[in-house]
Amino acid sequence: MRLAKVCSISLPGMGPCEDRLTKVLDRASKWIDLAARDEPDIICLPETVNGLGLCGKAWAGCAEPVPGPTTEMASRMSKEHSTYIVCPIVRRDSDGLHNSALLYDRSGELAATYDKVHPTIWEIEDGIIPGERGLVYDTDFGTIGFAICFDLNFRDLRDFYGQAGAEIIFFLSMYRGGIQLRLWAFELGCYMVSATPGEMSAIVNPLGRILAESYEYNRIISRQINLDCRVLHLDFNSEKLEAIKKAYGARVEFEVASPEGVFLLISNDTKTSDDVMSEFDLETRTNYFRRAERIRDRALKERRNP
Secondary structure (H helix, E strand, C coil): CCEEEEEEECCCCCCCCCCHHHHHHHHHHHHHHHHHCCCCCEEECCCCHHHCCCCHHHHHCCCECCCCHHHHHHHHHHHHHCCEEEEEEEEEECCEEEEEEEEECCCCCEEEEEECCCCCHHHHHCCECCCCCCCEEECCCCEEEEEEHHHHHCHHHHHHHHHHCCCEEEEECCCCCCHHHHHHHHHHCCEEEEECCCCCCEEECCCCCEEEECECCECEEEEEEECCEEEEECCCCHHHHHHHHHHHHHHEEEEEEHHHCEEEEEECCCCCHHHHHHHCCCCEHHHHHHHHHHHHHHHHHHHHCC
């Protein structure tokens, strides 16, 4: 069993005004204080906290170096609450501008920086430099990855996280993602946690099921999730579930997605889900599909070469 409490804040944007950044950071820190009451392991904020509510040149013009006002706030708050914080900003360095997600660890140190791999056309025209690849980081509770807004439309990044073994992907965005968010979770067999301004941020499980969703009157969502889980196909495995329950009872849970023919095996035991799979000779969905492909290829080869 590997439990983690994840939290998302649907922080609203703020248009141009006097002392705008001071007001933005004051509001963000107050919302982080509220979110911290749930004692999360990690809190994520929406895309470009420092630029939320701005457009075009004004949005690009709010870029900050690191460290800078927004990241100093995130560093201070992560240390104060002993939690990881995903702080997305418009970032400026010696190369130029980036749409970035910065991860601060429980001690307030910068742990990782992800640059948006697929900026929109208008972002690139405003000077945003595309990132080159995805990023995974091993926290003290699990392996996480990042995607920002337009990234969700591109398979290369999704495939990267599938190969890298991300257990949770934090999606920081201006748009909600909808079914795409659920598809990433389902296809990758991982949790997705989104943070969007306003409402409809979501926490989605590896079967593509929404565990929590924010609304205007409930902008902070938190859920405890168990990362000791695996997605399996029902073929060749379903007949073994009764024996597993007889052996482990409530220490092993199954969540079945019957229309899709798969289920989630969750271990609440000292034995891991992989241990249970090995004991009962279970096969992950991914390995099952690979085996099916090998058998198909062999059948075609034998037909061509009788």
